[in-house]
Every structure is written in C-alpha cells, then in structure tokens.
Amino acid sequence: MDSGNVLLASGSMGGGGGGAQLKNPTLICVPIMADTVDEMLVKVGQAKSASADLVEIRLDYLRSFVDPRGDLAALVNGSSLPTLFTYRPRWEGGQYEGDESKRLDALKLAMDLGADYIDVELQVAGDFIGSLHGSRPSKCKVIVSSHNYECTPSVEDLGDLVARIQATGADIVKIATTALDITDVARMFQIMVHSQVPFIGLVMGERGLISRVLCAKFGGYLTFGILESGVVSAPGQPLVKDLLDLYNFRQISADTKVFGIIGRPVGHSKSPVLYNEAFKSAGFNGVYVHLLVDDLARFLQTYSSPDFAGFSCTIPHKEDAVKCCDEVDPVAKSIGAVNCIVRRESDGKLFGFNTDYVGAISAIEEGLQASGNGSSSLSGSPLAGKLFVVIGAGGAGKALAYGAKEKGAKVVIANRTYGEFPAQR
Numbered sequence: 287m288d289s290g291n292v293l294l295a296s297g298s299m300g301g302g303g304g305g306a307q308l309k310n311p312t313l314i315c316v317p318i319m320a321d322t323v324d325e326m327l328v329k330v331g332q333a334k335s336a337s338a339d340l341v342e343i344r345l346d347y348l349r350s351f352v353d354p355r356g357d358l359a360a361l362v363n364g365s366s367l368p369t370l371f372t373y374r375p376r377w378e379g380g381q382y383e384g385d386e387s388k389r390l391d392a393l394k395l396a397m398d399l400g401a402d403y404i405d406v407e408l409q410v411a412g413d414f415i416g417s418l419h420g421s422r423p424s425k426c427k428v429i430v431s432s433h434n435y436e437c438t439p440s441v442e443d444l445g446d447l448v449a450r451i452q453a454t455g456a457d458i459v460k461i462a463t464t465a466l467d468i469t470d471v472a473r474m475f476q477i478m479v480h481s482q483v484p485f486i487g488l489v490m491g492e493r494g495l496i497s498r499v500l501c502a503k504f505g506g507y508l509t510f511g512i513l514e515s516g517v518v519s520a521p522g523q524p525l526v527k528d529l530l531d532l533y534n535f536r537q538i539s540a541d542t543k544v545f546g547i548i549g550r551p552v553g554h555s556k557s558p559v560l561y562n563e564a565f566k567s568a569g570f571n572g573v574y575v576h577l578l579v580d581d582l583a584r585f586l587q588t589y590s591s592p593d594f595a596g597f598s599c600t601i602p603h604k605e606d607a608v609k610c611c612d613e614v615d616p617v618a619k620s621i622g623a624v625n626c627i628v629r630r631e632s633d634g635k636l637f638g639f640n641t642d643y644v645g646a647i648s649a650i651e652e653g654l655q656a657s658g659n660g661s662s663s664l665s666g667s668p669l670a671g672k673l674f675v676v677i678g679a680g681g682a683g684k685a686l687a688y689g690a691k692e693k694g695a696k697v698v699i700a701n702r703t704y705g706e707f708p709a710q711r
Contacts, residue, residue, distance in 0.1 A: 309539035312501055313339040313508035314529060315370060317519035321349040323357050327364045332513055336526045340368040340402065342510070344519060345392060346381035354392045355399075362400045370403035370429070371396040378407045379433050379520075390414055397426040403458070405429040408447075411454040429486070430456035438463035438470035438489055444477045452483060458507055460486040462520060465494035468579055469588040479504045490521040492553060493578045496546075498524055500575070502538040503593075509535075532558055534566055538573055544593055546577040548585065548627075549600035553578070557598055582606045586627075590634060597627045604681025611638035621688045623681030642682055643689030651693070670694030679703070 316333035318341045320326045326343060333341050343361055351357060362369055373389050374380020382389055393404045393414070404426060406414050411430040415422075422428070430451045439447070444461065451459045459481070465471060471494055474487045481487075484507045489497040498509045511526035512518055529535040547557040553576055561574035572595070579585045582603045599607045607624035608614055612635040618624050624638035647669070654668040674695035676687045687697050 309537050309542075310502040312506050312535075314511050314526060314535065315340050315342050315508045316513060316526060317342045317344055317510055317523070319344045319347040319517065319519060321347070323348070323360050326361060329513065330365050330367060333526070334366045336511075336513060337530060338367060338511065338526055340370055340508070341365065342370040342372055342405070342519070344380075345371060345373040346375070351392075354395055358392070358396050358399050358401075362396070368402040369396075370405060371401045372405040374405075375407070378409070378431075379435060386410070390417075394418070397423055401426050403427050403429055405431050405460065408432045408451055408454065411451070411456065415455040427457040428455070429458040429460050430454050431460035431462065431486075434461075434463040435490070436464060437466055438473055441473045441476055444473060448477060448481065448483075448485070456483075458484040458486060462486075462488045462490055463494075464521075465489045465491045465497075467581070467584070468493045468496070468577060469581075469584055470494070471497045472588050475500070475504045478506055481505065488520070492522055493580075494522050495524065496575050496577065498522065499529065499533050499535065499573065500538070500544065502535055503540060503542050503544070503573075505540075532562055533573055533575065534562055537566075537571075539571065541571060542593075543572040543595040544575065544589075545572055545596050545598075546575040547598045547600060548577045548579045548582065548603055550578060550580060550602060552576050552600065555600065579603065583610050586610055586636065592629060592631045592634060595629050595631070599625050599627060599681075601680060601682075605684075607638055611636045614638040615640065617643070617688075621681075621684045623684045625681065625685070640685055642685035643692075646682075646686050647689035647693060667693040672696070673698065675700060677701075 316336070316338040318326050318329045318333070320329055330341050345351060371393060373382055373392055375382045375389065390410065393406060396404055402425065406428060408430055415428060432447055432451065447461060448459055463474065471489045474489050474497055478485055478487045478501065486507045487497065487501065488509065501509050509529070510520070510523050511529045512523045513526060515525065545561060547555045549555065555576060558574045558576060565572045565574065577597070604623040604625055607627060608619065608622060611624060611627060614624060615638060618638050618640035621640050621643065624640055625642050626639040628637045630637060651668050659668060669690055670693060672695050674690040675698045676683045677700045679699055679701035683699070687699060690697050
C-alpha cells in the first residue's frame with residue numbers, strides 16, 4: 287500500500303521497562319561507540335545519567351578486541367544499564383571486516399556472560415539461532431535485524447520481511463529502512479501498529495525522524511537516542527535529551543495527537559520547542575515534530591488520520607497549502623498563503639488559516655509605537671500613511687503586504703520575479 291490514504295490507528299503494544307507513571311513502554315536505547323572498553327563504560331555511565339533505559343554496545347567500533355571473554359565480562363559486569371550487544375559487519379552497515387565465525391562466537395559469548403539482548407542480522411540469524419540448540423540463556427533476548435540503506439519497501443514486502451525474521455526464531459523483530467520521502471514512514475507505522483510480536487521499526491534519515499519519536503505512539507519496542515550531536519550509529523538518530531525534554535517522549539501514548547511544522551528545510555525551526563512546552567504546561571496530550579516534506583499534497587493525503595491533527599506550514603509550502611485544504615479562511619485566501627492547517631476531527635477535513643500577518647504586523651506596530659514613530663491616525667495604526675516595503679513575494683511576503691495594506695500603509699513589493707505577486711493583491 288504505497289499510495290493513497292493511509293489511515294493509521296494508534297497501537298498500544300511495545301517493549302518492557304518504565305514505571306507506571308509512563309504512558310508508553312517504549313525503551314530508549316543509547317548506542318555506545320568507542321575505541322576501548324573503558325571508554326565505552328564511561329559512556330554507559332553518561333547514558334544512565336541521561337535517563338536512558340539500555341545501551342547498545344557496538345563491538346565493531348572497538349579498536350582492539352583480542353580478549354573477547356575478558357572484554358565482554360567487563361562490559362556486562364561494569365554496565366549500570368541493561369546491555370544490547372551488536373557486532374555489525376560491513377555488509378550490513380557496520381565496521382567489522384573479519385572472520386564471520388569469530389564475530390558470531392563473540393555474540394554467543396556475550397549471551398553466556400549475561401547480556402540482556404544481542405542483535406544478529408537476518409542473513410545469518412537462522413544458522414546462528416540453530417547453532418544454539420535451544421540452550422541460550424533465558425535472560426537474553428535475540429533481536430534479528432534487517433537494514434535497508436536504499437529505500438523503504440512496500441507494506442506487503444515489509445510484512446513478508448517480518449515473517450522471514452520471525453521464522454528464524456527471533457524474540458524481537460527489527461527493521462530499519464531509509465526514507466526517500468516522509469510518507470515512507472507511514473508504511474513502517476502500519477506494520478508496527480499491527481505487529482503481534484515485539485517490533486523495532488525505524489526509518490533512517492531526516493525524513494524518517496518521526497519514526498524515532500512516534501514509535502512510542504504506535505507500539506515500537508525501542509528507539510535510539512544519542513548522547514552528543516553527530517555521533518550516530520545510523521542516520522537521523524535524535525539526542526536522548528531531545529527525546530525526553532523536547533518531545534516529552536515518556537508521555538507519548540496511543541491517544542497522543544500529532545502536530546508539526548511542515549517545511550523544506552525544517553530542522554532549524556524552533557516551533558517544536560515552543561509548542562511542546564506549551565502542551566506540557568497545559569497538560570495537553572500532544573506532540574509537535576519537525577516534518578521535512580517534499581510534496582505537501584502527498585503528505586496530507588498519506589497522514590489522513592485524525593491522529594495527525596494540525597500543522598504549521600513554512601517555506602516552500604504556504605502557497606500550495608491554499609490548494610491542499612478543503613476550506614480556506616477568507617483572509618488566507620485573499621493573502622494567497624496558508625501557514626496553519628487544522629484537521630476537523632469529525633470528518634477529517636482540512637481548514638487553512640493565515641496568522642503570519644497578525645503576528646508580524648502587530649510586532650511592527652508595537653515597535654513603531656515604542657520608538658516614538660507611531661502616529662495618531664484615524665485608523666489607530668502607526669502604519670497608516672507610511673511607506674511599507676516588502677522584500678520578497680513568497681507566502682510570508684504576501685501576508686505582510688496584506689496586513690500593511692489593511693492598516694492603511696502604502697505597500698511596495700521588491701521581488702526577483704515580477705509575476706510572482708499578482709497585481710490585484
């Protein structure tokens with residue numbers, strides 16, 4: 287199901303961990319990558335201080351691993367958090383290039399020494415699990431993973447992949463794909479919400495960021511969060527601090543409403559900081575996320591569930607939003623740009639508004655009055671009769687021009703392309 291309306295129902299199935307005060311059981315895992323065992327244990331301590339639930343020990347990042355038993359025992363016994371051991375080979379996106387039997391033997395040894403989880407790749411999982419002859423420690427759960435660094439397959443293909451992973455005897459299914467478009471993530475959510483087994487489903491890249499946050503809503507077993515910017519084990523991993531403090535990850539539930547800022551680019555926007563803090567202060571069950579959108583119509587059609595309740599809209603989509611909404615406020619229609627989209631819960635219809643002109647014009651009026659440049663015009667606006675120059679004829683420019691004209695200013699538009707600002711406006 288790669289196109290058309292994707293109706294996402296909220297799920298409640300997920301991983302363990304967390305106290306009764308949490309609204310979801312999805313775990314936060316910190317990938318630990320370092321040259322030495324001692325450095326890894328320092329980072330484990332940092333992960334615990336950051337309120338992570340477990341750590342992924344990436345053995346393939348160790349500069350020296352000549353004493354597997356000693357090093358693994360030190361990592362297991364020295365870790366203050368539950369441990370997931372991964373020894374990722376180059377052919378699956380990792381760093382290891384050595385002998386396969388030694389790699390898999392290290393994972394078996396980690397199980398024997400008390401690891402809580404080990405991650406083994408689908409390509410070798412059947413033989414690996416079969417070689418355990420049913421004698422694996424009951425404490426250790428086996429995650430069988432598949433990584434696609436090219437794209438996100440269809441729902442049907444993802445479903446087949448889940449079945450193949452389950453057939454190996456996996457305790458937990460993990461699938462990581464790549465987002466070519468933000469709508470790709472919807473397919474992962476569909477698999478996640480209907481999964482009958484513990485499922486980790488993540489979509490890599492900036493367009494897949496919502497998979498790492500909203501997995502808590504749709505029933506994912508765990509997500510990954512990093513300790514410092516840029517130090518990632520896969521593209522698009524957010525900071526643990528952002529998961530907890532920005533997105534209020536622990537409070538996301540199946541009933542959480544999703545909002546976000548639609549744009550391209552969008553990662554620089556501070557809107558999530560403002561709205562998520564407001565939601566928290568008001569006790570509102572919502573989360574506000576960055577949405578890197580290439581095709582607005584496709585995005586709105588795909589995420590058509592009432593769960594996706596409203597959006598802010600920024601460049602380059604404000605003008606396209608007028609055409610994508612079912613109804614548009616008369617002021618927004620006059621401006622020719624929408625920066626706020628609200629979905630009506632009763633029928634799913636989209637309503638478009640423009641608040642740019644109110645916020646910007648009010649701020650300019652207040653600035654003029656504070657500087658003593660305000661006039662006592664009949665209109666009551668310090669802009670009345672003044673020359674108002676707008677540089678640019680995009681959505682924000684249209685809103686400013688409209689607002690200034692309504693306040694009685696003489697408006698002049700400066701833009702690179704004459705035809706982008708219709709004469710009637």
